[in-house]
Amino acid sequence: MVEISDKDFERLVEEELDALPSEMRDNLDNVIFIIEDLPEGGNTDILGLYDGLALTERGDYGYGETPDRITLFKSNLQAICENVEQLRYEVHVTLVHEIAHYFGIDDEKLHDLGWA
Secondary structure (H helix, E strand, C coil), rough: CCCCCCHHHHHHHHHHHHHCCHHHHCCCCCCEEECCCCCCCCCCCEEEECCCCCCCHHHCCCCCCCCEEEEEHHHHHHHHCCCCCHHHHHHHHHHHHHHHCCCCCCHHHHHHHHHC
16 A cells, blocks of 8 residues: 655646646536545545536536535545555546546446546
């Protein structure tokens, strides 16, 4: 298991967000990214979570809408990694996976694409 400081983990997440294709980043609207240690209930199998209404499910969307949330679970991600480079890879994959849910791509399709 690799362990890094909260500050270094936040920096790593920011770097991986910046490394995503601009087409993906530029089409995110009203989404916040959150880092938590563990999910509610302490489930150690969950690396990330999208909480919101996918673009494909939205009707009228406008002013006053609460932001969608993408949460990364630091302890769970660290627990499956042996070094920082592996952690960076898992953060990247988790970001792509959760952002895909924002765009309306379900787990089955993500699995078919190799992102689940």
